[in-house]
Amino acid sequence: MNPLEFQLFGPFEVGTADGERLDLGPRKQRAVLALLALEPGRIVSMDRLIDELWADTAPASVIGTLQAYISHLRRVLEPGRAPRTPPTILLTREPGYLLAVEPEQIDLVRFTAGTEQGRQALSRKAYGEALDALDRALAIWRGEPLAEFSAYGFAQPVIARMTELHASATEDRFEARLALGHTGSSIADLERLVEAHPYRERLWGLLALALYRAGRQADALAALRRARARLADDLGLEPGPELRRVEQAVFDQSVTLEAPPPPKVVTAGLIAREPQLRRIADRLAEAGRGQGGVLLVAGEAGIGKTRLAQAAADAAGMRVVWGRCVEADAAPAFWPWLQALRALGERAADTVRRLSSGSGDPAADPDVALFDLHERVLGTLAAEPVMVVLDDLHSADAASLRLLRYAARELHRRPMLVLATLRPEPGREPEQLADTLAALAREPGTERLRLPPFSPRDVAAYLGGADPALAEALYRRTGGNPFYLGELLRLLTASASTRSRKRSAT
Ligand SMILES: Nc1ncnc2c1ncn2[C@@H]1O[C@H](COP(=O)(O)OP(=O)(O)OP(=O)(O)O)[C@@H](O)[C@H]1O
Ligand SMILES: [Mg+2]
Structure with missing residues (x-):
């Protein structure tokens, strides 16, 4: 596999294994490669390339220009290729061209896959795994994708799709964080986010939930009132059903707002010995x-x-x-x-x-x-x-x-x-x-x-086969020492039950 890394987020770049950035040439030439990189391993027809990049303004010489771009790009992508040997990265395939790279070499593909993995883990209530996947995916985002190509038609839907994916992955991430008990540290971040994206109702719901779990019921209700006001004043809208459900649950001090309990510790089994x-x-x-x-x-x-x-x-x-x-x-x-x-x-x-x-x-x-x-x-x-x-x-x-x-x-x-x-x-x-x-x-x-310390796998076994990412996190915190592990879990369990006692006492 060629080790090139295609970065579509932020400024478009192609990096080599030793961290060198390739000189991709003028804007249109770069756009050809970006278009191909959006569909790794698939043929993009010449007609479509011309349509996307020149629209109605294609000159008669357009095919020659496109072919010149392709041949420049081939030299950049495979500088060591001997004359008259066929290219192995940017291939000619009727009726167009194909970029022969693995999907994982494209940052946008890794981002999409990572956010999807996080979403699925969240729906399985594997919160640690979800948080891990989402953190990794969100770290790939270096800024809006294809920003320099925003004048071209092909960029717009990608920008819109990725921006939405980024926003929902961010929300998923906070849902996972809250489920794992990272309440206090999430509040400030969520406050910032609702200011930046005041119409994303899920963010308001998460903020209210975080405040509620931090024992700040009045602030939770105030946040929900702020959300209502923004939606009504700016858009003339009522909050949607989900935000209304959160509002009702806060009024009712409903148990549905409680954080899920941490995993049970299996103390009976002897692990890894x-x-x-x-x-x-x-x-x-x-x-x-x-x-x-x-x-x-x-x-x-x-x-x-x-x-x-x-x-x-x-x-x-x-x-x-x-x-x-x-x-x-x-x-x-x-x-x-x-x-x-x-x-x-x-x-x-x-x-x-x-x-x-x-x-x-x-x-x-x-x-x-x-x-x-x-x-x-x-x-x-x-x-x-x-x-x-x-x-x-x-x-x-x-x-x-x-x-x-x-x-x-x-x-x-x-x-x-x-x-x-x-x-x-x-x-x-x-x-x-x-x-x-x-x-x-x-x-x-x-x-x-x-007696060696537990490995991350042993920690997972100790947790009764729980969420591997949570096991990994506990492993990092304890170095796999069973005593520290037990103490940390006791702390987590104790703080979870204090939270729920506080809830039922108020
Ligand atoms: N292999 C294991 N599987 C499951 N739990 C374990 C395992 N080893 C230790 N533990 C748990 O970890 C805690 C510490 O273990 P233990 O008291 O045996 O450590 P120790 O090495 O004897 O420590 P010390 O040097 O302080 O005496 C105990 O709660 C024990 O039940
Ligand atoms: Mg002992």
């Missing part, structure tokens, strides 16, 4: 066969480490005990291990007692005593297949970390998998933790699982 869950299941199966180890689940705050551990625990098919680490100074030594052991009940009581006094055999050498203690903990926990979750390992006390190092060396021959979650903060980790992680990394049975 299949590979990690599968890997944990494999390691649990190995542990069940007597070959355990340590799985470190690392990732930033809110990325879903605890949630993954819960999901893995639910599916474990063996006993699961939890130990949650709390800020080191606040907790007694061995705190997470103690919790895990306590969950085993009576059978661990003796070990719990020894561990909370922090000692093995008081008569023995301290190293030997510690070895005994560690051995006793592992023996108690791994008497039968078990998954031990140590949540927030970055907060573990030094004694607990030492015990974990011991476990990492031992577990390859015991039916116990330790799943430890942690926020890695390289360089900021206390020495103890850094040493422990380095030692763990050297054990073959230790493995680290990283």
Whole structure:
């Protein structure tokens, strides 16, 4: 495909892939190309070209002039074409000429398609997708199309059609914005627009709606009165049925004026963690066969480490005990291990007692005593297949970390998998933790699982398959962090229900 880009909005220009603008020559020659560009891939007859550009004033030599324009344009469009090789862009096709470019190379075609896509999304109530499509389409508009050719008959209907499309796309865009809760920021824009286009009733309706949703009922009614006055004074007209409906609804404080609720969050499903869950299941199966180890689940705050551990625990098919680490100074030594052991009940009581006094055999050498203690903990926990979750390992006390190092060396021959979650903060980790992680990394049975943020697709799945453009917007705001995502949605839901409470209270 030739990479040329035809811009019919604003001054007519044809740009190359490297941003160069082609010199299209005198006005009539440019008009020939513009006419062909309005119908990419379709034959425009010579008769029609002559009719449109010369009307009744065509001289006898008109065909020769037109042919000269075409050959100049061919040189400009394909400067590298060797002599006597057929042109590939501006083709001769009986009974006229054809511009062989893809429709997407014409800005006007992209604009039309984008506004249509936005309109359709709006009618499906996919507001985020609508807003996205309309924003992109409206950004293509660089000014009235074919402005320099407005003296020619062919330009007028295009200008009229595109201007109307621009206006209705702008209205669609505000409808989408309001549905998405962008109320306050829309009011000023709509005020400006009703001044510029006072007879577009839909704009007045949207302005009234925005004011109403902002809790400004009196201003909403005042705007509708202004609309009535403009229509009556200037045109002697009553507002149409749609604007009258909005007026009535504002009087009635009708629920039909409420913004639609934001999409429901599907909290039940675990999103985007299949590979990690599968890997944990494999390691649990190995542990069940007597070959355990340590799985470190690392990732930033809110990325879903605890949630993954819960999901893995639910599916474990063996006993699961939890130990949650709390800020080191606040907790007694061995705190997470103690919790895990306590969950085993009576059978661990003796070990719990020894561990909370922090000692093995008081008569023995301290190293030997510690070895005994560690051995006793592992023996108690791994008497039968078990998954031990140590949540927030970055907060573990030094004694607990030492015990974990011991476990990492031992577990390859015991039916116990330790799943430890942690926020890695390289360089900021206390020495103890850094040493422990380095030692763990050297054990073959230790493995680290990283949790990436949600992709835009994951966000869409999290939203229950909702509107991809909304998902994209939420993704951009949260970077795909599930915690931030949940908080943002809660905020959106809360502000939507406050709005509707305010409404029903007034
Ligand atoms: N894969 C997921 N699918 C759906 N929701 C998730 C997922 N991961 C996390 N969440 C949700 O995101 C929020 C934060 O998750 P979680 O508490 O597990 O993060 P964390 O990594 O443990 O954070 P912290 O480091 O603060 O402990 C929770 O509400 C959780 O339910
Ligand atoms: Mg957590």
